[in-house]
Amino acid sequence: MSDHDHRTEHKITARQMEDMVALTLISSTVVTGSSDIAEQDTWFCMLVAFALVIPMLWVHSQILELYPGRDYYGNILRACGPVAGKAVLAALLLYSLLLGSMYLRVFGEFIHTLNMPETPLIVILCAIAATVIYTLKNRLYVVARLSKFMILVLIFSILISGILGIGKMDFNNLKPVLQRGFEPIYRGSLLIFALPMGEVVACGPLFGGLDRKSKIFPTLLKGTVIAVLALLFANVRNLLILGRAATIFTFVSYECVSTISIGEFLTRFEVLIGFNLLLGGFVKTCVFLFSTCEGVAKLFGMDDYEPLAAPCMLLMLTISQIVYANMEEVFNCEEYLPYASLPFQVALPVAVLIVGKIRLAGKKKRRKPKKQICTVPSAESGAAQGP
């Protein structure tokens, strides 16, 4: 039975949905760190990117509310028609598939590079893939329930690493503020908007399983706020502890937390960062896989996404091996990613909403009953009839 079936028992609560959205946005960025284009002003770029993503959250919530059912891809098909709708659907599902492959590769590379350098990368990717397939075959509500637990662990680890690292923080690392002008701020904000804020487009299909009493925009907004606060805290922590040196590391948060220790016996706190990536990355991969499976199901008129989990995950696993040639390309992708992502994150959803609203307005106009013209009998005809 599909999670979009209103008769299903397993509805996802608003809180679980917020946590899923937050984990989708946080996961890899909390480990690799956000763009370092603006260096010590990256925290400012995050706030600007958050302000820019709020209208997009509204756009996604409006698409979900275009027609009853809160079926994101279904509403796109209804709004744009069968041909254009399927083209848009194909673009969005391919985007989800590609993003899922990219992040699967990043997670695998993290574990391979830092923890298991002698283990072949394919083993790590297969282990993650198997777990994701099994989880999604047990339905989306399992991912939602896991998210509620995982977000607590993630936030706790971010907070504890910040508190323990207070002794190593130098608040002068925040200065000078806006030293290099607004051009790095603009570029940094655009990059943070594209990666990871704009990826909230992949969270649209999740809302089909949301409890009907819960509202969409507040849920999306709260999830994004949790993500922004966590990323802001992690970024400022990295900056205060590492300073300008943060820009030279591949996995900034990992290097930052590795400097933290309590005396001589409590060390290696960077394992918390590994937890963060595994937990957040797992949910993120599940969300992208669900978005892909749901898109394929809607595109080909299938009832349910569950039988597509294994085939789509194998495709994602395969693409993850060819999406990047090496780790250098992972970080070079910052240069062109905004231009690659903006059509899928902004242009397509906005176009769908505009077309959907116009068609809806046209339908309402056609359904309006015709005005009846009432003839009022004249005084002469009334007098002629007489008593």
Next chain:
Amino acid sequence: MTLVIFLTFFTVVVWVDLRRVLQEKAKKKYLWFALFAYTAALVVNIMIDSGMDIPSFSGAAEQLLPKL
């Protein structure tokens, strides 16, 4: 070595998944997509392991798209 590991994983996933799909009559309509996906995954992985130079998505995008 990589291909052996992938083939082992692939075999387990395909066997478990296809068995379920074929057992339940309602799921047989998913068979064609599943076969397409499995074939594509297998072929591409064989190509990667045979040393074929497959251009990465990232490399191609870096050449085609403007830089920030």
